[in-house]
Amino acid sequence: MSSFKRATKFPPRLAELEKQGGGRRTGQLDFRVGEKGGVSVYGLGRFPVTLYYEQWTRLLDATTQLRAFLEENKSAGKLKLKEK
Numbered sequence: 001m002s003s004f005k006r007a008t009k010f011p012p013r014l015a016e017l018e019k020q021g022g023g024r025r026t027g028q029l030d031f032r033v034g035e036k037g038g039v040s041v042y043g044l045g046r047f048p049v050t051l052y053y054e055q056w057t058r059l060l061d062a063t064t065q066l067r068a069f070l071e072e073n074k075s076a077g078k079l080k081l082k083e084k
Contacts, residue, residue, distance in 0.1 A: 030042040040048040073079050
């Protein structure tokens with residue numbers, strides 16, 4: 001098959017995948033459990049954030065400390081903030 005025939009074959013398929021949500025960016029978070037038991041959060045950035053149950057509970061227990069840390073470093077100008 002020539003490269004031209006191959007190249008013309010993909011755009012309809014690409015459009016079909018985009019309609020199905022293949023390239024979606026809704027801003028919503030999506031949670032999934034992996035084969036090894038890790039819980040992944042999709043939608044925060046380009047790659048998922050994956051931790052095990054114990055790690056998630058430790059992180060969630062430290063939310064007050066994490067928020068204070070973020071605010072402290074935000075006011076110090078150390079964090080990279082998304083421009084609006």
